[in-house]
Amino acid sequence: MKFIDEAVIHVSAGKGGPGCVSFRREKYVPKGGPDGGDGGKGGDVIIKTSERRRTLYQFRYKKHFKAANGAPGQGKQKTGKNGENVVIEVPPGTIVRDVETRELIKDFTEPDDAVVIAKGGAGGRGNRRFVSSTNRAPRHAQSGLPGETHSLQLELKLLADAGIIGYPNAGKSTLISRLSSAKPKIADYPFTTLTPTLGIVTPDSGEPFAVADIPGLIEGAHNGAGLGDKFLKHVERTRMLVHLIDAAAIDPDDPLKAYKAINREIAGFRPEIMEKPQIVVLNKIDLPEAQANADRFLKHFTDYPAMTISAYTGRNVSALIDRLNEAINGLKADD
Ligand SMILES: Nc1nc2c(ncn2[C@@H]2O[C@H](COP(=O)(O)OP(=O)(O)OP(=O)(O)O)[C@@H](O)[C@H]2O)c(=O)[nH]1
Ligand SMILES: [Mg+2]
Structure with a gap:
């Protein structure tokens, strides 16, 4: 790819x-x-x-x-x-x-x-x-x-500087269409995106950088479920990850469940990938229940920097661009 x-x-x-x-x-x-x-x-x-x-x-x-x-x-x-x-x-x-x-x-x-x-x-x-x-x-x-x-x-x-990972339907394609001029297909069902889409993000200051939407991660992906590990290789070649989560779909009784499942898939494929810098982004904050779920998620969350956005309305997306820009600029050239 x-x-x-x-x-x-x-x-x-x-x-x-x-x-x-x-x-x-x-x-x-x-x-x-x-x-x-x-x-x-x-x-x-x-x-x-x-x-x-x-x-x-x-x-x-x-x-x-x-x-x-x-x-x-x-x-x-x-x-x-x-x-x-x-x-x-x-x-x-x-x-x-x-x-x-x-x-x-x-x-x-x-x-x-x-x-x-x-x-x-x-x-x-x-x-x-x-x-x-x-x-x-x-x-x-x-x-x-x-x-x-x-x-x-x-x-x-x-090579993408940042890869967007997350469950199908989390809003990865919507986010990339917000961050860049890329126009991937967006739809309300899983596995809409079948190949990675790359978008070039132009921050207010500094060099443009490339963000890719990595499709098809679900439980069992590293053993071949869904689109399997086809695109996990791609994750390996990005310099940092954006873990996108549908905040409206967070399980109130076990808020980190979906997040942990995706991380397990990645770690199961190649544990070193977990050492890449990561930003956890809770999406769809415009939907009812999303804020309450996000609060539950964030309450004890310390693994990585985290924030809430709405890729759909654009809320907080420019703050995400700033954070990505800062993180990517902070990486050494050979990272
Ligand atoms: N309300 C709301 N809906 C959103 C938001 N972001 C995405 N959606 C909707 O969620 C659905 C899935 O969005 P996609 O961008 O296609 O999701 P994806 O992660 O690329 O999904 P796959 O390609 O299937 O893996 C679409 O119906 C979007 O309109 C958001 O911030 N708020
Ligand atoms: Mg998609």
Whole structure:
């Protein structure tokens, strides 16, 4: 099961600055020699990996990247300034291809990797470079060379930063449709979602992150019940978990029953998963009885941070985004 994030960007490196035609002017030297400097080199476009980036979401709005042109050469043999480079940050794991030929340009596997993806044009030579035995006062200079331009296809296999687990019908798909622009099917019966849905969440501050809805967990899942352990593997690859619980369906006599059952399934599949950070979210708080049930649940609950929301009305959902954002940012890069 792979989620692919994609973007097309257009990069152009800077043009080289033109060389300069100039002659020395000095007192008492009526005919100074040529002293026109070279143009500066155009800036490069560089792509580098950064652990700060987790998705290609940034390229939804910014698709064009242009490095600065080199400055013209000047008299007194002064070379023009080089154009400034543009550095584009992508998450490790990003693959760069030529849009037209599909040719692989670079597979960024390393966390600190940088490649010049479009080279700036060389600056033109100034007139002093054209002095020869037959031409001591050349009156021409070169113009700068154009920079490279490319249209690039970026691809990234996305891993979800947070996985939403919980019983069928808990509201996982509803929540992901609230958190992101994903539009999974939502319905009032179990096993509506048959494959994980990924949504990109854009918090008020900081990097977007990816949340996946993990379908099909029920009692006995790790032994094959329901959709079985098909998607438990997916849980393993997320960095943290959101355990979503239908607060209206909490058993008043045994409020933690459903919660514990899901945890048993996960622990039965792979106990290490329980060591991942988790936020317990009691959903459907808008329904009658839900608040009273939630109070019963939360009364003695200390396993993980917990909160109540309504994915349906949106109540407290932005607080959940803040908490997820904080938790994910607090994780080390290799978690
Ligand atoms: N009142 C209320 N209903 C909700 C809330 N969240 C989800 N629902 C409803 O609960 C039902 C199930 O929601 P889904 O989002 O499909 O649940 P799911 O966890 O994705 O279910 P599966 O895909 O079957 O595992 C739908 O009828 C939703 O409209 C909520 O906060 N309040
Ligand atoms: Mg669903």
